[in-house]
Amino acid sequence: GAVVSQHPSRVICKSGTSVKIECRSLDFQATTMFWYRQFPKKSLMLMATSNEGSKATYEQGVEKDKFLINHASLTLSTLTVTSAHPEDSSFYICSARALMEQFFGPGTRLTVL
Amino acid sequence: AQTVTQSQPEMSVQEAETVTLSCTYDTSESDYYLFWYKQPPSRQMILVIRQEAYKQQNATENRFSVNFQKAAKSFSLKISDSQLGDAAMYFCAYRSLRGGATNKLIFGTGTLLAVQP
Numbered sequence: 001g002a003v004v005s006q007h008p009s010r011v012i013c014k015s016g017t018s019v020k021i022e023c024r025s026l027d028f029q030a031t032t033m034f035w036y037r038q039f040p041k042k043s044l045m046l047m048a049t050s051n052e053g054s055k056a057t058y059e060q061g062v063e064k065d066k067f068l069i070n071h072a073s074l075t076l077s078t079l080t081v082t083s084a085h086p087e088d089s090s091f092y093i094c095s096a097r098a099l100m101e102q103f104f105g106p107g108t109r110l111t112v113l
Numbered sequence: 114a115q116t117v118t119q120s121q122p123e124m125s126v127q128e129a130e131t132v133t134l135s136c137t138y139d140t141s142e143s144d145y146y147l148f149w150y151k152q153p154p155s156r157q158m159i160l161v162i163r164q165e166a167y168k169q170q171n172a173t174e175n176r177f178s179v180n181f182q183k184a185a186k187s188f189s190l191k192i193s194d195s196q197l198g199d200a201a202m203y204f205c206a207y208r209s210l211r212g213g214a215t216n217k218l219i220f221g222t223g224t225l226l227a228v229q230p
Contacts, residue, residue, distance in 0.1 A: 034217065043204060043220045044158075091156065100146065102208075102218060104158035 002028045004096050006105035013084055014113055021079045021108045023094030029074035030096035038091045038107075050077050084112045115140045117207050119221035126195045127229050134190045134224045136205030146208045147181065147188045148218070153201040161203070164188065200228040
């Protein structure tokens with residue numbers, strides 16, 4: 001299957017700093033990418049849907065000014081957690097869609113101290 | 114709005130045995146996709162199997178098969194000859210065909226499967 005990469009795989013930062021997570025579709029072009037957040041032993045919670053060249057669509061309750069999403073090209077989307085706080089610590093997963101299939105990145109573990 | 118329900122938070126199976134994971138969903142649509150995803154301890158989401166609602170035949174992928182009952186809105190996953198590597202969290206998911214490429218996956222709460230040697 002197609003490959004989606006995420007970078008970094010884990011990041012530890014101080015409270016108040018911003019963190020950028022990259023999501024790339026390595027061998028296909030994805031018109032739509034999705035960002036999820038997952039708490040331990042819980043399901044994936046969709047944060048936002050992004051389309052190349054347009055603004056992301058955020059799910060209800062997700063602060064768009066805190067979680068900035070940029071979908072600059074058909075193979076790259078970024079999630080920036082601005083002014084991160086300990087409650088933002090979580091596992092973030094991106095996903096890219098190609099036709100019927102949706103492929104997931106390996107996730108990024110964010111720890112905010 | 115569509116919903117997906119997985120009523121078994123945890124399941125256990127002996128190696129080489131068969132286990133069935135349950136999933137029900139609610140929708141008013143007639144055309145949609147259903148999926149089972151596996152999330153092992155590495156947390157990488159892996160597609161196990163996909164079913165198109167318009168197909169009456171149940172999807173099969175090697176040791177994995179589904180029992181798709183459209184009228185009952187049920188979509189169970191059967192794992193035959195269970196292996197230690199099957200131990201993972203399994204998520205059932207629904208996706209509408211409306212809205213094109215942006216329509217989102219709706220996940221169930223997951224079933225944690227343990228495989229006993």
